[in-house]
Every structure is written in C-alpha cells, then in structure tokens.
Amino acid sequence: MPKEVAIIGVGYAGFRALTPEVSYKELMYEAAVKAYEDAGVDPRRDIESFVTVAEDFTEGTSIFDEYVPDQLGAVLKPVHTISGEGLHGFIAAYLQVLTGAMDIVAVEAHSKASNILTPDEIMAFAMDPVYNRPLRANPHFIAGLEMNRYLCETGTTREQCALVVAKNKHNALYNPLAAYGASIAVEDVLESEMVSYPLSRLDMSPRADGAIVMVLAARERAEELSDIPIWIRGVGWCNDSFSLENRDWTNAIYAARAAEMAYRMAGIRTPWQELDFAEIDDTFSYKELQHMEALRLCRPGEAGLLVEDGATEIGGEFPVNPSGGSLGMGHLLDASGLARLLEVVLQLRGEAGQHQLSDVETGLAFGWRGLPTTSGAAVILSN
Template sequence: MNNKAGIEQYLYASFGPELKFGRWLMVSKAFTDKLVGNIGALLLDDKVAIVGIGYSGFSPATPSQSYKELIFDAASRAYAECSVNPRKDVESFVCCEEDLWEGTSITDEYAPDQLGAAQRNICTVSQDGLNGVATAYMHIKSGVASIAVVESHSKLSNVLSQSQVREFALEPYYERPILSDGIPVAAMQMRRFMHDYKVTEEDIAQVVSKNKKNGLFNQRSSYAADVSVEQAMRSPFVWNPLRRIQMAPPADGCVVAVLASAEKARSMTEQPVWIKGIGWNSASTSAESAISSDALYAKEAAKMAYKIAGVNSPKSYFDFAEVDDTYAFKELQHAEALGIADMDVSKGNMPAVAPVPINMSGGSLSLGDLVEATGLVRLLEAVQRLRNAERKRSKGSKRALVQSWRGIPSSSGAVAVLGVE
C-alpha cells in the first residue's frame, strides 16, 4: 500500500459518511483539524504492532510431538490469525533458544524449517523471547523488514538434568565449587528482598494463592489450583525461605508472534496490539551481584520502555501487568522495580491490592516455567486479554505492561508497553 492509496483508504474509513453525503461545503474547522491530524499521523506512522500470536503445548510434558512439530503448530496458528504466508511475506525471523535447554550445540541451525524460514532471513537471540520481540521491533523500525516473526519454546520435559544446566550457569571459578544448583541463589535473593522491604511470609503466600487461583480461569494453566494463603504457607521448604509452591514448575510449550509495521498491520488484522515501547537490560552477572533487594534489570528496562512509550506514572497508566513470577517473591520485586506497586517500607507491609492488577493469567506459578519462552507467554496473555476486552468493548483494559526475566542466576530482563489505541 503506497502512501496515497493509504491516505485515501484511511480518509474513507474515517470520514465515509461526510464524503458520501457530499457535505464538503459544511466542513467545519474541527473537521479540517482532524483531517490534517490524521494525514500527519499516517505519514509519520512508524508504529509496530503484534498482528498474530499462536501457541502450542502448555503442558508438563508433550510426548506426542517433537519440538519441531510443537513449533510448526504454534507458527501455523500465528500465521493463520493474520493471513501471513511465511514463505513470501515475512522478512525477518527471530528465534530465542539456548543450546543447553535443547541439548544441541548451535541449536538455532535447526530452527528454520518448522517456522517457514528455510532459506530466508533468520537470526537467533540467545535470550528470553521478549528480547527477541525487541529485535524484531528494531528490524521493523529500521525498515529492514515490514513483517517479522518471533519464536521461542520450551521442551523442559526432555531435559533430565535441569539442575546440572542451572549449575552450569553459575560462575565457574568461585561459585560452582560452593553451589551445585542455582536455586539457592533465588532463595538468598528472596531473603534479602524480604529483609529490606519488610515483606512477610504471608505476603509471599498471597502471591502464590492469587496466581494459582487466577490460573483456574486460564485454559493454558497446568498448575492452577485453589490454594489458600494458609495452605501456601505450609508448603515444604526447598531452600529456606523458598518453599516448593513458590517455584514455577517446568512446562513445555511454544509461542510464535507476528509483528508488522503500522502500514501492513491495519490490513492484516482488525485488532492490532501496538508495541508502544520496549526496553531491555542486563545488570551484572554472578550470584553475589544478583543478590540485591532490587531488580535493577527490570527497573532499567522499564525506564527505557517507558521513555519510548511516554509513560510518566506507570501506576495510573497501565490497566494490568504480566510480570515474571518464576519465584513468587519475584512478582513483588519486579512490581516494585516497574513502579506499579505501593511498597511502603516504613509501614512494613505490602498492600493487599496493587494499583495495577498483576498476572491475572495466573503467571508462571500456574502456567509453568517455559524458560526462554516465558517472556512470550507473558506477551501472549497480555495480547489476548487486550483483544478480549476490545471485543467486549470493555473500557478497562487498553494498556498493558509485560516484563520478563531470564531466570537464575541471571540479572537480565525486558519490558514491553502494549496498547490497543
């Protein structure tokens, strides 16, 4: 669609009645202002939208499908949603995966076929899927591509040595001789966070109870349950103060998202979800620097995303948030870093109701840990909630915050600001 045709189409859509009834002579100043504004917006429209999103799996195990078949399923659904032919229309593919979670070195070499990306432009971002969204967003913004695809998946059920893979992520010289798994790092982060913010056991149990119950309304959640705060507080310790129920259990699944430029997006879907801002950050590696009461990566990634989106007061800007809760305390820590929680340390308590509803999907505590795909899971939940609200013409859900974390012992994360307007 060239700009002239685009303008004509847009004018007709916006002012059809006025044009149809030939009331040109009655054009008011308000009308001309609107006209000029709309043309300006169209010419300068370099926004990026999510136009299709598909998924497969979301189960503790997926024995009936290979990872390639799992990806093909998710990709087929994403492409069908926005009538995209990956063999012709998609100009950039981004896949997010890690060799050790796959069990294959240079595992991205096996990514193209099942995405429709054979002999096409594909690259890998060895990061969480939300970082892949940032890459695709930049490909579109820079004009390299007008339609881009992001994929990430988990086949954790196939990884029999998950704790060894986590151990392998620890600093080799002075951490691995002490620790043989990354989970104690999470437990120590949790203790420091609880200490500095005067967070109680009950506060953490409330997160568990809320997310497990929210998951009961989500068909994708394998681990949803009607868990009370008291029950959550009786869960056995894995590493004190971390209890088993506060950890997201592993799950398999795949999410594929299709992104498009504003010009393409409007003809591909009636419900584009705009990426209004995106940011990413790595604070500093190693366990001892990761043990901070603040999630600096989330704070800095949010700063970047909020600046692009023009978010000044996140507590009033967002209608809801999908935030990483791989460990229950992380939800509170991330909410604080993202500026969407009222955490008053002087009062020594957490609010029962956050100003922005968090993880209405049930979060990873209900859906499971999908490793590198987790950010795309948060994105999927936010996109579907925004679309459903728009379909029902509900005014409550128009702007969403999505945040990812790369897991223990990383201090990396990404943030996206989404909106339907």
C-alpha cells in the first residue's frame, strides 16, 4: 500500500479515573487544541472535515452528534458522528482523505465514563429486548460465558489470563498517561472477587475518562506539515452476527476478518514477523489472548503460552500493549481503540518515553467495541 494518508497530529486529555474539573466538552477541547498544535493546523482554516465517535446512552443525551462541533472548531463545517469503536471513526476519516474528497480531516473519540451512574444498566440495554433482556442478568455474564468457552476450547488457563493483567498493569507503571498502573501478582487476580466465573474483578479493565483527537492528511500536505508523518498502511473492520444465539462463541471471528482486510491492504502475510508490536483490545484479560490468536499473531491456543514465556512483554520478541492497554490505562469506552492507536503513533514517532520500544517501524492497533458487541476494527501504521 503506497503512502497516501498520514497521521500528522495527535492530542489527548484526561486518561484518569475521574475528571471532575472539566466537562466532556472541555476534555474534547483540550485534546483538540493539542492535536491541532501538534499538527500545525488551524481547525477553522485548515481542517476540512471532522468525524467523531459517540453513543447516545453513554453520553446521556439523545442525538449526541449535534453536541460535537463547537469544542472541535467544527462549527459550519462537514461533521458527522459514528456510533462504533473509535477506530471505525478513524477509518471513516482515513477514507475521506483517501478518496481525494478532503485533504485534512480530524477524528475524535472520548469517554466521560465517570459521568455514567448506571453503566451496567446501559450495557444491559444493548441486549435483545425480547430474547435476552427479560433474564435481567448483569451483561458481564456474556464475558463469563465467552471466557469459559475460550479456556475450554484452547486449553488456556485462568493463570495465563492473570499474567496478561500483571503484564499490562506493570507496563502502565512506565506510562505517565496510564491511570491503573500497578505491580500485582497472578494470585492477586485469581483471588480477586469473582464477577462471572471464570471472570474476576481484576480480569476486567476499569473505566477511565479521556479524549483523543487525531489529524489526518493527504500525502502532499502531510509531508509539507509534518517532520514525522505516521503512514496508514492498512485498515479493516468486520462485524460477526450480533445475536447471542448465532455469534461465534469460540473464535473472535470479527477480529480475524478485520485483520485479514488490513493485512491484505498492507501486503502483510506473516504478521508475527512483519509487525514489530501490537496494541490490541484487552477489555478483559482473556480478550488480549483471544484477539492475539484471531489477529494471527500466533496459532490458536498459543497466546497463553507466549505470555507465560514473556514474549509479549516490553522487552519480549513481540510486545503486546506496551502502553498497558485498557487493563493498565483504563477503559475509555468507544475511545479505547483510538487509545491503542495513539500508543502506536507515539511508539513509531519515538515519543513513548520510558516504555519506548527500540527499532519499531510497523505496528498494529485493534479495537473491539466491548460488551455485548461482536464488532472490531484494525489499523496498521508505519513510520
């Protein structure tokens, strides 16, 4: 894939458990100002189009897309909001530039999770109202069912899942953006309160507030504006059947298909060898392992062994979630995938600080839209 579209600016704000000192609009504004400064663009003059990602129920507002232009500098400009994962919005922005319709486009996603007083009820409201919701079960049972099936099918153990938690929270200690860095042992995870067997409290990523804005530009403008454009080499997205009755409970097929599309575009045949690292969804500990296998970073059933061997640590053969992932940084709702992508950008720019990887050229970000969805998106970047 030729170098056609690049990320020329990134901005972020929050990434903490609580942000009572600002409104969600101010959080977005802060991220936007930083991204535009980083890109060297004036939103009122230079940015031609804006894409944001949000979900009405998590915002607590109907038709939330109407609430986004002002704090992004997007008033009286083309702007639309996608309900999906942050990476779906990113891909929409990328395609606008790729078509030649726009030269410079901004994408935004955020989480003001601390404003949500009934998060599990909102998640439950996403289940089928006729067949599933009458059971009145906390929707984390879906993760419990899937984790149990995954462990049974692949021979992966709860201990291996706990190692993912320990690794990611440890990585987060070196990431100043991460809200949930900690030095914990496998036993801490295994002994934490059971939520929906075999899923324990520490197997789940805690929520965080934050906003992320990225500025994308067509090749000529990117080279003119940026010393370190980060090129978009491949994108892919896919949804499995959403119904709990018909989805694939064993394989994260949405991840496999999304990645295949991105790999094809990027000309990647053996991801483990051709990619240098990956930032992938770890909303729940087992999801990092299940997603690694679906993304062909290893064979089915091998991810747990790789974690045991330390292969996915920062100093390992193939680092996975050097940022700390959602387990270490906090889950940013629909902005989580953009947080994964942000880390890929910072690593490829050599700006990751204490947890900088050496000699990285190509990285993968993968986002999952969270419970109860079967929706994922993948983006491959290189410097």
